[in-house]
Amino acid sequence: MPIEPRAKVWLERDGRLVLSEYRVRMLELVQETGSLSEAAKRMGLSYRRAWGKVREMEENLGQPLLETAVGGAHGGGSKLTPLGTALVAAFQRFRKQLQQDMEDEFRSLFDVKRE
């Protein structure tokens, strides 16, 4: 049974959470569904709790991540701001790149033979 490295990454500003894997997943679901309420549902969160997480990220970042259209036949919808979209994409590249770095470092430092 091989030993495997694992990592969790997140971003902070002034010691406060700005983006995490979990929160980026939530923002991606907003992107996919066009709705924070639907994203919340798929994350198993109440709308109130999902909204709280978005506000917290925006506050900690000091910039808006979500644009919400009020009203309309379906009660409006949400989408990411250009900054939100850019941050989500950068975070995913960052995470993928680190995963690769981690596997490389692990193999070189722990002298692990691949099976």
Added chain:
Amino acid sequence: MPIEPRAKVWLERDGRLVLSEYRVRMLELVQETGSLSEAAKRMGLSYRRAWGKVREMEENLGQPLLETAVGGAHGGGSKLTPLGTALVAAFQRFRKQLQQDMEDEFRSLFDVKRE
């Protein structure tokens, strides 16, 4: 206020925890003090709980990490096995290397200017 990347790394075998930053800190304290009881104290853990963590790591790894000398004037002492020593050193290099990788990737992906 700059955004900063953070990461937590650990090792698993068959989905079970083998080493984490916290547990490596505990093993390092055993190395430094020659005593699991003293290491536990400095971690703010009961001896029983620290011992439990060591047993769990050993079980998940399938190899001993600690050698305990029974008896003697000071009730014996503990030290790391050669494997334990090697793993702690490799883990610290691994963590340091990943921290460096993370900062490099972050700067390149998020286009962050250094202050």
